Amino acid sequence: MKKFAAAVILFTRLPLWRLVSPSQEDYSDAVVFWPLVGWLTGGVTALALIGFGTVLPAFPAVICALLVRVLLTGALHEDGLADYCDGFGCGGGKEKILAVMKDSHIGTYGVIGLIFYFLLLVSLLASFPPFVAACAIFAADPFGKLCAGQLTNFLQYARPEGAKNRISYSRMGWGKLIFQIVCGVLPLFPLLALNPLFAFAAIAPVIAGLFLASMMWRKIGGYTGDCCGATFLICELSMLIAISAIAYCR
Secondary structure, eight states, X not given: OHHHHHHHHHHOOOOGGGTOOOOHHHHHTGGGGXXXXXXXXXXXXXXXXXXXXXXXXXXXXXXXXXXXXXXXXXXXXXXXXXXXXXXXXXXXXXXXXXXXXXXXXXXXXXXXXXXXXHHHHHHHHHTSOHHHHHHHHHHHHHHHHHHHHHHHHHSOBSOXXXXXXXXXXXXXXXXXXXXXXXXXXXXXXXXXXXXXXXXXXXXXXXXXXXXXXXXXXHHTSSBOHHHHHHHHHHHHHHHHHHHHHHHHHO
């Protein structure tokens, strides 16, 4: 269970490190548990949506629920999205993109990326009834992490000096990959109980993940931690867009 604890420590601000001390190897193998951590982050967000939705209008309820998630995760993925937008938005070769993503300062592309991301996320979730929004985020969070995890399985790490946190993710064998897929897909079922057609929404994040992986391979020859965070949020958002489109066109 130390590998699962390592994934929780990486993706949340929960002080689990006070109770468990995962090894470097545990952190390297933690990618298999990324969707399972999505059960935690997505589940807490879903409960917050339902709770705030009972006492607040849709928009402030969604904003409060997302604030809960940001506090839980420490805005780890949002930081990755901003760095990704800055790096790939600036143009140039591999060295320039990696240097910009490594810079802790946020640039124009990062700011614009976060603004449009949150505008879309808040408006999409606010367009659903609270319970539907809860089911949607509970499905999209683990599935988005599942898609992001495939970067580590099919691409190499892009920086020749390695990650700044010294964590190098291991590729998964078939057993771990199947476990990861199951953990990413199971949270879809509450959503499918509302409308089986929502199953088609899973196509959007797969396409988005493949597109992003292709871009990373062409531009920098692999992935970074920021790329994983950006891929998770973009895949999650694309799934919510697809859910909204299916509901709207029904």
